[in-house]
Amino acid sequence: MKLADRIATLSPSATIEVKAVADRLKAKGVDVIDFGPGEPDFDTPENIKAAAHRAIDENLSHYLPTLGLPKLRRALAASYRARYGTDYSVDEIIVGCGGKGVLYAAAMALFSAGDEVIVPAPYWVSYPEQVRIAGARPVILNTSDEDGFVPRASHAAALVTDRTRAIILCSPSNPTGGVIPQEEIDRFVALALRADLYIIFDECYEKFIYDGRRHATPLLSDGRVRDRLILVSAVSKTYAMTGWRVGYAVGPKPVVEAMGTLQSHDATHTSAVSQAAAAEAIEGPQESVAAMLREYTSRRAAMVEGLGSIRGFACKPPAGAFYAFPRVTGLYGRLGVSGSAAVAKHLLEEARVATVPGEAFGAPGYVRFSYALALERIREGLERIRRAVG
Ligand SMILES: Cc1ncc(COP(=O)(O)O)c(C=O)c1O
Numbered sequence: 546m547k548l549a550d551r552i553a554t555l556s557p558s559a560t561i562e563v564k565a566v567a568d569r570l571k572a573k574g575v576d577v578i579d580f581g582p583g584e585p586d587f588d589t590p591e592n593i594k595a596a597a598h599r600a601i602d603e604n605l606s607h608y609l610p611t612l613g614l615p616k617l618r619r620a621l622a623a624s625y626r627a628r629y630g631t632d633y634s635v636d637e638i639i640v641g642c643g644g645k646g647v648l649y650a651a652a653m654a655l656f657s658a659g660d661e662v663i664v665p666a667p668y669w670v671s672y673p674e675q676v677r678i679a680g681a682r683p684v685i686l687n688t689s690d691e692d693g694f695v696p697r698a699s700h701a702a703a704l705v706t707d708r709t710r711a712i713i714l715c716s717p718s719n720p721t722g723g724v725i726p727q728e729e730i731d732r733f734v735a736l737a738l739r740a741d742l743y744i745i746f747d748e749c750y751e752k753f754i755y756d757g758r759r760h761a762t763p764l765l766s767d768g769r770v771r772d773r774l775i776l777v778s779a780v781s782k783t784y785a786m787t788g789w790r791v792g793y794a795v796g797p798k799p800v801v802e803a804m805g806t807l808q809s810h811d812a813t814h815t816s817a818v819s820q821a822a823a824a825e826a827i828e829g830p831q832e833s834v835a836a837m838l839r840e841y842t843s844r845r846a847a848m849v850e851g852l853g854s855i856r857g858f859a860c861k862p863p864a865g866a867f868y869a870f871p872r873v874t875g876l877y878g879r880l881g882v883s884g885s886a887a888v889a890k891h892l893l894e895e896a897r898v899a900t901v902p903g904e905a906f907g908a909p910g911y912v913r914f915s916y917a918l919a920l921e922r923i924r925e926g927l928e929r930i931r932r933a934v935g
Contacts, residue, residue, distance in 0.1 A: 556673075556674065563900070580914040580916070590784060596825030605817045609820065612639045617820045617824040620824045622638060636801065636802075642815045644749045648747065652676055656710055660680075660710040663686050665696035665701075667907055668685075686712075690861070694721040731766045737770060746776050753783075753866055754864065755845060755864060772797050773797075777794045791822075841867050860872075867916050872910055874910045886904050896926075
């Protein structure tokens with residue numbers, strides 16, 4: 546069957562095999578402990594759900610402006626102003642279908658055939674694919690485990706050519722949990738200014754940072770970055786709202802306008818009710834976020850300690866997000882396998898534990914464990930792994 550050429554450029558997800566096996570096992574009634582999903586296991590907080598009910602009762606059921614519900618964009622502008630002293634107007638903010646939707650719109654608005662976009666690895670799966678869909682070429686910037694997987698601007702500078710259009714940064718990172726320190730972000734900003742590049746900065750996990758560290762962001766860097774910065778976030782992770790599909794970006798007006806034009810021919814906008822709920826998430830009480838961070842903090846300790854005590858896993862504490870990303874090359878010899886996809890398969894078949902192999906993120910040799918599941922399940926999963934590989 547003839548499909549569009551662009552489909553041939555997309556990689557099938559390396560996560561599919563393990564997920565398919567996990568789903569088959571679950572369907573058969575097998576109790577699989579699932580460290581796979583990149584989403585909070587918490588329910589959306591009550592005040593946010595109540596705002597959605599109100600929106601339905603008040604008949605918020607018509608089309609909205611393409612850029613999004615004005616009340617939500619005003620709430621976002623106020624939130625950025627309060628936190629960082631910025632002066633973004635509602636015309637410089639676009640709401641879309643999740644962080645993924647706005648990242649896609651940004652890629653389509655900014656990249657053309659022949660362009661190059663620097664993407665640090667390990668990367669979130671959709672960055673290289675979105676770049677390719679836009680016709681451009683992802684150029685991988687390697688990072689190292691020893692350096693906390695922090696992308697370095699000096700290494701990025703060596704990859705810049707006259708075709709480079711942008712750098713996509715993610716902090717805290719999915720999949721590594723790595724956080725880019727403010728000084729390094731400042732260096733990336735200096736590089737963007739020098740080499741005339743955009744920075745797409747994905748801070749979807751901005752509220753989940755451990756050990757009392759402050760979130761580092763280009764909004765705290767040289768203010769001249771404003772013309773080159775597309776900052777992306779979402780309510781998905783922060784407020785346990787993955788299914789509501791609300792993400793947003795702030796950026797220069799012409800870029801936001803272009804993203805809006807694209808969206809006007811695509812989704813039009815994300816659900817009005819979801820946007821009303823997201824406005825409450827941004828403006829309303831924030832205790833639920835603090836409670837989730839406390840819970841993730843305990844789970845992170847259990848995860849890192851547990852994996853660290855099993856021979857073959859080398860696991861450093863993630864600085865943010867809710868993923869542990871241990872090196873598993875130490876297991877290859879013992880299990881008689883090679884590649885982290887084979888390790889993930891072994892863990893699934895022998896320990897009934899689902900994970901995501903690093904190949905999915907451009908990082909063979911590693912396995913991602915999401916710890917967005919209850920502490921007892923984490924402990925049980927670790928015990929099963931210990932028995933299966935011990
Ligand atoms: C780094 C990163 N960015 C963006 C997203 C997209 O989130 P959503 O589209 O659900 O808001 C995710 C989701 O897993 C993510 O991990």
